[in-house]
Amino acid sequence: MNLIVHHWDTDGIASAALLVRALSLEEFTNMTAQIGEFSFDERIWRALERTERLYVLDFNVPEEVEKVRVPTLFIDHHTQPRIKNPLVEQVNPSLEGEYWPANSLVVSEHFGIWNAWSALGVVGDVGEKAFELEKVKELLGKEGISREEALRLVELIDSNYIAMDREAVEGAVKVLLNHPVRELLEYEPWVKKAEAIREAIEGAVSNAEERNGFAIVHFESPFNIISKVARKLVWELGYSGAIVINEDFHGKAQLYFRISGKEAERINMAEVIERIKALETNAGGKREVLGCVCERDKIEDALKIVEEYLR
Incomplete structure (x- = not known):
């Protein structure tokens, strides 16, 4: 069995669809983790027991990938260490x-x-x-997708993880594979979710x-809207x-720290991420963002670390 583990957002879903199309995979299972948590849960580990080949896409879990025991292709763009596991490319x-x-x-590439999908x-x-990149404008132009439509498509695809609907996130890969992109603008299950989420944001x-x-910003919500906010x-x-x-957030706390490109030159986000991880939290990110899920009694300690980096 081919198992694809991907991030729950548009980039992860698009990456999975691209992989399936590129390799012409007829039989595959795609999974995402518990939304908001950067780790493999029991469901994924059980699936790995029946897997001949694993693909991990846009999901920054180097510690988990080090432990896998099947041939693995790990494609990512987040800041992470070099993998030592010889089974992993x-x-x-x-x-x-x-x-x-x-x-x-x-x-x-x-x-x-x-x-x-590459552009989305x-x-x-x-x-x-994204629209500053000629490649993005070229790819969307070939499909006749405007800037506004591209932003709307992302809003619709992301509505699945924001609503904490793991099954719908996984189903979104096949929705992409089975529908022309423009049709998705009217895909009713996503349209309804997006309306409720927009109000919460x-x-x-x-x-x-x-x-x-x-x-x-401090708030309470069952929707996973921190990155959108x-x-x-x-x-x-x-x-x-x-x-x-x-x-x-479903009994836990979430912290999300995003900085502008200019601030990324001043703030070492990799350092922030490591300090937050040292609190025994689930944390990850890249050059301009940090996302963290933790027990509610740890959120103040995590917040104090982030606040150190404000001017």
């Missing part, structure tokens, strides 16, 4: 000091397959900045406080960075 431009804005581009992964990860953003050019604050409202805390 690791494809990651960050190992050579290169910054790639989305994993979909790494998959496309590796396999030589380019389409609208970028739009999903960097938003409006607007509510959180309206409660932001400002400190030294950074936005700080942070992106809106930094990309649309112009803050230097955003610290977003969901204080009660």
Whole structure:
């Protein structure tokens, strides 16, 4: 069996669809982890017992990949150490000091397959900045997809993980594979989720406080909207960075720290991530973002570390 483990967002889903198309996989199982947690749970480990080949895409779990016992292709773009497990082929431009804005581009480059999914992964990860890339504009143009439609498609695909619907996230890969991209703009299950989520995001953003050019937001919600709230604050409202805390997310706490490109030159996010991990939290990220899920009694300690990096 071919097992694909991918991140739950648009970039992860697009990466999985690209891989399936590139390798012409007729039989495969694709899974995502517990949404918000950067680890393999029992369900994934059980599936691995029946797996002949594993693919890990856009999911920054080097510690887990070190433990796998089947041939594995690990394609990622997040900051991570070099894998020592001899069964693992690791494809990651960050190992050579290169910054790639989305994993979909790494998959496309590796396999030589380019389409609208390649572009949507970028739009999903960097938003409006994606349209500064000629490759993104070219790929969307070939499918007749406008900037607004691309942003809407990402909103619809991401609605599955934001609603904490793991089954729908996994099903989204086959939705992409089986529908022309433009048809997805009217895909009703995603449209309904997106409407409810948009209202929750607007509510959180309206409660932001400002400190030294950074936005700080505290709220409680069952929706996984911390990254969306942070992106809106930094990309649309112009803050230097955003610290977003969901204080009660299905019994746990979430912390998300996003900074602007300019602040990324000043703040060493890899260092922040390691310090947060040292608190025994589930944390990961890349050059401009940190995401953390932890027990509620640890969130204040994690927040204190992040606040040290504000001006």
